[in-house]
Amino acid sequence: MSIGEGSTGATAGGEAPEEAPGRDFIRDIVAADLQAKRHAGVVTRFPPEPNGYLHIGHAKSIALNFGIAEEFGGRCHLRFDDTNPTREEQEYIDAIERDVRWLGFDWGRHLYYASDYFERLYEWAELLIKAGKAYVDDQSPDEMRIARGTLTEPGRNSPFRDRSVDENLELFRRMKAGEFPNGARVLRAKIDMASGNINLRDPVLYRILHAPHPRTGTAWSIYPSYDYAHGQSDAIEGITHSVCTLEFEDHRPLYDWFLENLPVPSRPRQYEFARLNLTYAVLSKRVLTQLVRDGHVNGWDDPRMPTLAGLRRRGVPPAALRDFVKRIGVAKANSVVDANVLDFSIREVLNKSALRRMAVLRPLKVVIENYPEGQSEELEAVNHPDDPGAGTRKIRFGRELFIEHEDFMENPPKKFFRLSPGNEVRLRYAYFITCREAVKNATGEVVELRCTYDPATKGGNAPDGRKVKATMHWVSAADSLPAEIRIYNPLFMSAAPDAGNFAADLNPQSLEVLANARVEPALATAKPEEPVQFERQGYFSLDPDSRPDRLVFNRTVGLRDTFAKVVGK
């Protein structure tokens, strides 16, 4: 297999072209290695464990690994790290493949599983035993833990550490044959129980697990540990740069130990970078799994989830995620990225791609008193103000309309430019209207506005040159469609949620449902993952829950709102 085949670029979705990626210390290392001809080409891999859904933190890793391969003309493998059948499931394998593809990356024919290498890994384990570098330990997990020592005290050698090669071999083969119950014995590397690096205190290579595996079924009753499987899998696949997160930094000596003590076909190197943290979010598979299992959210693809599936359902385009990870960089310092950066990337991409529509989230009825009853007319509206090629559409104007409730104030503060008694505003693409009266119900709430319009301002401009300070979106009462709109707020209330006690920090207002919204007729053909901007409101996309008679839209992200700051919310 030649380097380079099977790796293609991040250009899904047809959004704005993405320019050259930035540099970072890992790309510098790759460039230097290639320069020094240490490798014929670069081969990376993205190695998820199929025990949960991918989240935005994984997007950083995916973009890094696939991005490097692409930029340096190499390839990136998708390899499932499926060494623990007690927590891995086919559903996750399928979801991960779907999400990586959606993000815009392609592993070509380089789809692998650590389980593909179980046989070879086993043979190599026997080699270590024969070389006196591994032994079967009969200690219980508790005994092992105690003998391992502590962070400041060295561990003690296991009483089984000096078994003969023959005995070790026999026992290991019997472990493989399924002769012992779970936990009865393990195979350990014989390294150094006094090492300051606890990973080197005779790490476990194999444990007995009588559990069916999604791929190998019941063929095995022993499974390799992450440490034993990872580096060798990399070597088998010819990975040149094995990129992982910081917490594996002190596993690197062990990673190297295996590669140096086994007849592996290549010599990969491990490099570590800081994982992504986002404000107001928790990026921990453990916590995300619990949110789903405990019903705090409606599944892995709940739009409030930081999962790729959740972001997709929310309407975030993959290009925005790619832009985001490029923006935040790659380094070794632990950091927490401001969620504003993500929102910025989403708006950046959506501003260019989303067609504009009008929708009224909280309708307030408006009656144009001087507009003839029973009459209506068509007006033309552009689909995208910066892209004439996006064309136009017709919208219907009539005597009865809906405007946004918050666009009217009976007693407006000085900086409020929108509708108020006696004030004139423009209805986008339509006419200037002036509020004559606010009709209230018994409890004093404004339930309807009586307005007049100026027929001479058709299209939105006054022949006499007079100006209005506000342009408002609206929808016709007769033609608009009812819709449910879901507004998402941060899942957690604090900027830095405590993953250890996240339940107490859940935001009860994370989902707001606006059940009585009205949207313009053109939205009847909206589709999920097809972004649309509701003018002056934000970016939205149809939720899969939507039905023809009951449109449901998710707010992906709101528009920047400097007025909200003026008001001082």
Added chain:
RNA sequence: UGGGGCGUAGCCAAGUGGUAAGGCAGCGGAUUUUGAUUCCGCCAUCCCCUGGUUCGAAUCCAGGCGCCCCAGCCA
């Protein structure tokens, strides 16, 4: 006196001995039939601290301080 990392603006992040990039956020202002977009301008005399080397240090040296990770038969 365990081991491994990291400390540059509110948040990310370049910089690797020659006098602090860029982005987000924020703050001004221009344009605007989205209070959006776009466009201009401002925003670290200082790089965790203290010494030292040097003509010159965020960058080199010494000593501190702070934060993160590791004691799963998880990854």
